[in-house]
Amino acid sequence: MQKSLMSKLIGGVAGLAMMSGVAVAQDKVDVVHWWTSGGEAAALNVLKGNLEKEGVTWNDVPIAGGAGAQAMTALRAMVTAGNVPTAVQMLGFDITDWAEQGVVADLNEIGAEEKWDDVVPAALQKFAKYEDKWIAAPVNVHSVNWIWVNKAAMDKIGVTEAPTTMDELFAMLDKAKEAGLIPLAQGGQPWQEATMFDSVVIATNGLDFYKKAFIDLDESAINSPEMTKAFENLVKLASYADPAMSGREWNLATAMVVKGDALLQVMGDWAKGEFNAAEKKPGTDFMCFRFPGTQGNVVFNSDMFVLFEVGEERRPAQAKLASAVLDPAFQSTFNVVKGSVPARTDVPDTDFDECGKKGMADLKEANEKGTLVGSLAQGYGQPTAIKNAYYDVVTNVFHGQMTAADAPAALAEAINAAK
Numbered sequence: 001m002q003k004s005l006m007s008k009l010i011g012g013v014a015g016l017a018m019m020s021g022v023a024v025a026q027d028k029v030d031v032v033h034w035w036t037s038g039g040e041a042a043a044l045n046v047l048k049g050n051l052e053k054e055g056v057t058w059n060d061v062p063i064a065g066g067a068g069a070q071a072m073t074a075l076r077a078m079v080t081a082g083n084v085p086t087a088v089q090m091l092g093f094d095i096t097d098w099a100e101q102g103v104v105a106d107l108n109e110i111g112a113e114e115k116w117d118d119v120v121p122a123a124l125q126k127f128a129k130y131e132d133k134w135i136a137a138p139v140n141v142h143s144v145n146w147i148w149v150n151k152a153a154m155d156k157i158g159v160t161e162a163p164t165t166m167d168e169l170f171a172m173l174d175k176a177k178e179a180g181l182i183p184l185a186q187g188g189q190p191w192q193e194a195t196m197f198d199s200v201v202i203a204t205n206g207l208d209f210y211k212k213a214f215i216d217l218d219e220s221a222i223n224s225p226e227m228t229k230a231f232e233n234l235v236k237l238a239s240y241a242d243p244a245m246s247g248r249e250w251n252l253a254t255a256m257v258v259k260g261d262a263l264l265q266v267m268g269d270w271a272k273g274e275f276n277a278a279e280k281k282p283g284t285d286f287m288c289f290r291f292p293g294t295q296g297n298v299v300f301n302s303d304m305f306v307l308f309e310v311g312e313e314r315r316p317a318q319a320k321l322a323s324a325v326l327d328p329a330f331q332s333t334f335n336v337v338k339g340s341v342p343a344r345t346d347v348p349d350t351d352f353d354e355c356g357k358k359g360m361a362d363l364k365e366a367n368e369k370g371t372l373v374g375s376l377a378q379g380y381g382q383p384t385a386i387k388n389a390y391y392d393v394v395t396n397v398f399h400g401q402m403t404a405a406d407a408p409a410a411l412a413e414a415i416n417a418a419k
């Protein structure tokens, strides 16, 4: 029987069954995400494979675009058209915004049954729960305050230790320039420049300043000489990027470090997934260091799957997806591949390499010491409108359209306008 006739029949049967009040379970999930790079796709395949073992068919809805802006735009169009996906990759305040619309599924039963409250860090629960109900399944904890350094390039310039200050970072970049390397592998896109600036602000002025400026939105911190100094450091970093950086995708910048054409990239630890995909080993082929001046702090973002309110026939498969995401074994296997660390505190670091083990230890320490903070650039500092105001000012400074001196006042104005 032709496929099209068969699908019409299945649709008809499902329709009849629903009218008769008997929902025919559709063991299928439609999942919107932006994991389109090699490392990201490899990680996602772990989840797809686990669900397919449970008889759930995975309908992939990839929307390319780093950090998900394009995916969020497409999602709004889908929901407006009544084409509600089963699950969507989402970050921070976007999750809260959708929960406020009253269109996300209530995962509280699964969350209670599987005791998610006991194992998911409070910083994640703030976004994964809404009005004290679970509404999202956290997949991981990424952090943005890393540098990824090609080991051979590091040896070539005679650097043996991790830089611990901005000045030591600049000295490394100068040596790479002298050695004929591209010092800084950079993707010239607002989200990437802002992701780097999160770390620059902490390295320049400390974590308390970052919290005051970006979490409390204290204008005396935003529009300050200290913020000018941070922007001056950003301008200096921009001078180490190659002329072809404008518009470059983040994973292509990572590839420059993988290949040794560039000394280092400042990027979240999803970059680690690209080194994994290229079968590169930490300590041998590359080094993972905390962004100099941010050691002891973890500037995080967490990928979560938000499940949308769907018809009864789609809920069993949806519940299987939520449960599969928080499964401890999946949490280890997925995050080893992805470059992130588990969203559960009860997953051992046995299968993680030295970078993963460091990421897990850093998260535990930051959680205990109160030095865990949301990444503004990655949607865990402020709602999207304010995040985008931040992107606009940072990218203008990075690309020379605005001076460091003018940036703090412009940032304060843009944030106030976005409130």
Ligand code: GAL
Binding pocket: 034, 035, 040, 065, 066, 067, 068, 091, 142, 250, 270, 301, 302, 303, 378
């Ligand atoms: C982040 C996301 C990561 C990775 C990165 C690059 O927002 O949390 O999983 O996808 O974007 O696109």
